[in-house]
Amino acid sequence: MKRLPHILAGTMLSVSLVSFPAFAQQAGTPVETQAPNAPDQQPAFSGQTRAPQPPEAVSIQTEVVAEGLPHLWAMEFLPDGRMLVTAKQGAMHIIGTDGTAGPEIANVPEVLADGQGGLLDVALAPDFESSGMIFFSFAEPRNDDGNGTSVASARLVADDQGGGALEDVNVIFRQTPGYEGNKHFGSRLAFGPEGELYVTVGERSDAEPRV
Known part of the structure; x- marks a missing residue:
């Protein structure tokens, strides 16, 4: 990455x-x-x-x-030299090669933007140039089950206005059990040499959820 x-x-x-x-x-x-x-x-x-x-x-x-720019958390270089960035409050933007930020990418899931939570890391799929697939992690609100680190896949479809949308958004991993806290979500993403996706998660800081 x-x-x-x-x-x-x-x-x-x-x-x-x-x-x-x-x-x-x-x-x-x-x-x-x-x-x-x-x-x-x-x-x-x-x-x-x-x-x-x-x-x-x-x-x-x-x-x-x-x-x-908003409160950024992570970024990836796109094949054309632009940057895909995540903002903690729950937005993605494409930054042009001239430094101009495009409009928010549509269809980003709801995130828990509280404490250390928010929209977190992002990684391009190894075959991004042909598939357009990205993977991103976020602090996911889970109603009565607290919250937790989740990872989703999606296809990034850029438009000619410097923005775009996520399509086929699918949560592929949820840290369980959920917990009502706002710290230590972990959340780095990295692809291994054979295409496997590694995800880091946090211990949620408080003594109660630690194992």
Whole structure:
């Protein structure tokens, strides 16, 4: 899945250029030196949660490519160079190569836009150029059963106004059981080398739903 390296959510999209100046701290020393948050949880091996410091730090330079956007969560580059973005409040937009945001994509399902919930990740199907299929995750309201992370497939049909619609929307995964909370929905999507779709889900933060 390809993404812009840096997104300033809610205001603009920016691209990032990186350079690698020398890093003062000795390479190989742990990045994190504070005590673990959960001292009773033991790592599988010594240093498991203490990644070593890289030998060189990354310097980031940003360039704004689009402004005035809603609170964005994720994006994918379309084959023609435009960007398909998801907005937390439940909207999808196509961003033109000139940085102009098209109108909202029609037929996006209802989302729970509360706390950390909303319209979340998006991924193009490996055969997107021929099928037009996309997959997206969202915090789904479930009436009396709380809410949860769900994943849907749909066919993206673009129009000549910079927008378009989702067709054949189908929920293919629901995290169960539902829970009446608004945190830790997880929700990254990635395709494997054989076309399998990987989905991350959260533990919903509160102690009650954790297993």
